[in-house]
Amino acid sequence: MTTLNAAVAEQLKIFKTEVEKELAKGKKTNVAIMDALKPIITSVLDVVCFDGNGYSEExxxxxxxxxxxxETSVPEMIKVFTKPESVKMFTQTGVYSEKELExxxxxxxxxxxxxVQIESRVLVRMAIxxxxxxxxxxxSRLLKEVALCKxxxxxxxxxxxxxxLIAKISGYVExxxxxxxxxxEARKKANAIENEYEKAKAYHEIAEALFALRKPIDKLEEIVDNKSWPLPKYRELLFIS
Known part of the structure; x- marks a missing residue:
């Protein structure tokens, strides 16, 4: 919210300057405001207006x-706060100094x-x-069934x-x-990094790997008997109040 307010404040200052330029030309206030708004509106129409699915690859x-x-990497998103244009916005609006941003x-x-470290540890421990x-x-129950059948x-x-089922389970478990x-192992290497930015980047890779680890677990959830599965299954979560 602080960032949004700072951005709005900066734009209002720029807008005020543009309106004052129009007023200096002898225009009435409402005309000056509209003339200052026109280029702003036309400049963003093709940039931000999109009537499709905002969550799609499209x-x-x-x-x-x-x-x-x-950008989808959180560490890289955070780094934007110390870009020259960001620093300029925050300092000129009196919100943060460059040192504070850093x-x-x-x-x-x-x-x-x-x-991410906590999420990773929890997922690995749950899995193991x-x-x-x-x-x-x-x-083991299935193997006993096969042995009895034979x-x-x-x-x-x-x-x-x-x-x-046994073959699928063996593959997914492995x-x-x-x-x-x-x-x-990735966590061990990441934990040895002292620079917070570099460590965060390493943990971003771990965060991406969470989804990869989840995939075989999801497959096992579809196979394993409900009574044997130690956690609520996704479909069951719909009915937990």
């Missing part, structure tokens, strides 16, 4: 074409790092301590479904294990 491409910022960025990068054990227990019928021909281990 808008991302369109925004890029219009010269709008499409200090705030350090704090923001650290906060971002801590939040809750999800994988529950999935392996379910897999004992009774002399072959596993009638256990095609169980065997397919995927979870590998990605969880990689995430732990």
């Amino acid at each position: 808008w991302k491409e369109e925004a890029k074409r219009r010269g709008l910022d499409t 200090a705030r960025n350090e704090v923001k990068w650290e906060m971002y790092t801590k939040k 301590n809750h999800i994988i054990p529950a999935v392996l227990e379910y897999k 004992e009774v019928f002399g072959s596993t021909d009638s256990c095609t479904t169980e065997l397919e 995927d979870v294990r590998v990605k969880a281990a990689a995430m732990k």
Whole structure:
């Protein structure tokens, strides 16, 4: 909100200057205001007005074409606060000094790092301590079914479904294990970085990896028996009040 207010204040100062120029030409106040507004309105119409889906890939491409910022990395977004034009805006409006902006960025990068660190630790621990054990227990039940089937019928021909599930589970569990281990290793490397900006960038990569780790877990959720799954499934969350 502070940033938005500072931006509005800066634009109002610029607008006031333009209106005063028009007034100096002998125009009436309302005419001067309208004449000062016209170039501002026409300059932004093609830049910010978009009647499509603002959450789509189409808008991302369109925004890029219009010269709008499409950055998705939080550390890079925070860095914008210390760009020359940002510093100029904050200092001229008397909101922050350059040193204050630099200090705030350090704090923001650290906060971002801590939040991603916590999320990463929680997800890895859930995967290793809750999800994988529950999935392996379910897999063990399936293996017993296959063994019993072979004992009774002399072959596993009638256990095609169980065997397919076992193969899928094994693949997804290994995927979870590998990605969880990689995430732990990435955290170790990131934690060794002293510069807050560089550390935040490293943790941004970890944040992106959260989605990759989630994918095989989501697949396992679709396969594993409801009674064996240790957490509420997504469809069940709809009915939790």
